[in-house]
Amino acid sequence: MTSAAAPGAGPFDHRMAVFGSHDEFLARALPFLAEGLAARHEPPPVVIAAPGNLDLLRDALGPAAGGVGLVPHTEWYTGSAANAIARGAGYLAEHAGPGGRIHLLMEPVWGGRAGRSPRETAEWIRYEALVNLLFAPLATTALCAYDTRVVGATVVAAARRTHPDCAVYEDPLRIAAELDAVPLPAPPAAADRIPGPAPADGAVRTWATVQGLAPAEAEVFATAVAEAAAALGPVDRVLLWTDGPACVCELRPVRRVEDPLAGFVPPPDAASGQGRGLWFARQMCAYVDVRDEPGGTSVRLQYG
Known part of the structure; x- marks a missing residue:
């Protein structure tokens, strides 16, 4: 997958269904699935949705349900928005027809992680x-699919x-810029500082272990920081602090991060473990925030 094209310039067909009852869900889902089943050069359509909605479809489709993939959304949306993007890309590469052809009906777990807080919701709007x-x-x-019995009106309007x-569709980069305009809390005055131009080998891992992370988790966090730092180049500042149970690292690279999709596109050699950079950090961390500031760019990683 490559980073890409102007909004609306490619073949990707990204639709939205809003419903507030079982009947409304079926009224949107069944024609969509029929369209997918009739599409040439495509594998069977797949529904990733709440278990109750999958049951509705099984009953409505009858014997035809065997020709549709049905996946509980709690098995698909298991991590961050960046994880969902990576999983989607991997699924398309493995299962879609030529050119990524497949019909997917997707209902995020808005009653779970995605709707847990305004912070989480903002990241899922960024994902969309x-x-x-x-x-x-x-x-x-x-x-x-957006169920108004679960998702609030503000989220639906944003989606x-x-x-x-x-x-009301808008340029994705404009929406991302709006989300990034919300300031992050300032680092605490007591944050620990590690000298640049890159975090010393083992320093982040040792610090995270002292804060209470299990050795394996401390290793993952330290690797995420190291990968991000390697992708960013020399850094002026590395700060470390805790936010509740989470460990946070803020990197201030010398050069700005210009690509708004940085870390969302897997590098070609990601599977080899080399050059994974911000993509690896986004996969491992709950949040990776890239902010342009008067003095440059800050990149903040939160683990846990």
């Missing part, structure tokens, strides 16, 4: 916006801005 760029070269047809079939 950026997939328009990340998957633009692919001929995938995705229908994102409409991220789907090209909605009248």
